[in-house]
Amino acid sequence: MTSAPRMPLFAGQDEFGGRILHQKDYGRVISEGVASHLKIAVLGAGKSAADIVYGLARAGNEVHWIIRKSGTGPGAFANPAENAKGPFLNDPGLAATRLFATLSPSCFNAPNCLFWCTGPFGMVQRPDFWDTIAKNVHVHRHDIKPLADHVVVLQDGPSLPVDIIVRPWLPHTVSDSANEKKWAGLEEAADMKVLSRFPRLAHAPATKQNRLTTNTTPNRLYNNIAPLSDPSIAFAGNVYAPNGFRVAEVQTIWTTALFDGLVKLPSLDAMRKEIAWVNAFMKRRYPTHGAGGNHLQYDMMGYIDRLLGEVGLKSHFTGLVVEAMDVSHDRGGSGKCYGGV
Known part of the structure; x- marks a missing residue:
């Protein structure tokens, strides 16, 4: 129920030419040493997407974080442990x-x-998370239309040249x-x-x-x-x-x-x-x-x-x-x- 990846299908996917990965592949891609100085689109707005966006940005990639306009929006991410107050190490502890x-x-x-x-929730563990996202990540609130050769076309938005697409999760019917x-x-x-x-x-x-x-x-x-x-x-x-x-x-x-x-x-x-x-x-x-x-x-x-x-x-x-x-x-x-x- 929770271990098999659920991947979306995109119009024009056969012509994309780049790699489309699930979040479970992230560690392997990093270990292969190929995830640096690339143009990478990350789809989704939950905790796993946030962690991947942060890691890719810190590794020196050009990251496009795509959050569907038709979806429920980004998650509510609690303060990292370094910013916690009182006896609690973090907000989830409270x-x-x-x-x-x-x-x-x-x-x-x-x-x-x-x-x-009304949305996903999570805790970001790195104190520089928001600064890293603000300085190094392009955030897009659009739905995806078709894919082209190493290009993600956004509805009512720009066309993004990318090498890799990472999709954290997708519900199934x-x-x-x-x-x-x-x-x-x-x-x-x-x-x-x-x-x-x-x-x-x-x-x-x-x-x-x-x-x-x-x-x-x-x-x-x-x-x-x-x-x-x-x-x-x-x-x-x-x-x-x-x-x-x-x-x-x-x-x-x-x-x-x-x-x-x-x-x-x-x-x-x-x-x-x-x-x-x-x-x-x-x-x-x-x-x-x-x-x-x-x-x-x-x-x-x-x-x-x-x-x-x-x-x-x-x-x-x-x-x-x-x-x-x-x-x-x-x-x-x-x-x-x-x-x-």
Whole structure:
């Protein structure tokens, strides 16, 4: 689901003549020593695109960063660790506290104040990131029309001579299944429950649709890990969260317990309703990126508590003030934070 590259198709691609690479090829290209003094176009506006643009610019290439005008725009990138304030090494560290989580409603928690998230999010680790981009990268807010011989033609924009195109990611289309009608009914009912509990979610800010919203079905995995029809497989890591390490740790605990038969799963009907509830909430809460049902930008702590609760664990933190003051600067000894590990 997440390891196979999904590459776009461009009109005129056969005539381009240059290289079209996925982000997974970036390290190999750098190691080959060919990524210097070239004209390179990078497509996309998320964290992986930002990292690649920075690296290519620092290596002395002429970089064109192309962000689709018809898309959702660039990501919100938090300050690098060097600019962090207070006891937290970085902004995602603050976001990964229960104190921060209480400032926002969650499909896993009781209702609270409402905020919106309408684009990708990430943390830039280099303090000179923005200066490097400003001085060395050409940023284009246009869609791509056809490709020509070593040329990228932008809609309502210039034609860019390039040697290499790098595409960080692209959603893919899936076929309808026989269960779509049943799921549609469940998700419609869940959406009504979401709006009843969180009425303000009915009035989302104006956004442009992400391709994922219209071209794919949501994840239909219990806890975004376990498929309903096959107990022999699990999909850990298939979520978007501000702290991937913390989520991965807890998902590993839950998945191991699942395969060991230590997780008492709800009935199949209850799991379907829970999946529909989470998917409906995510779609409303994150208008451009929540349709997959696995966007945890403001819901990470509630999700972690859900997984830990289902395996009989709980945080050793006893309250909001204690957790806010006791800040972990790395993952060493983090298992001590959870009772029973």
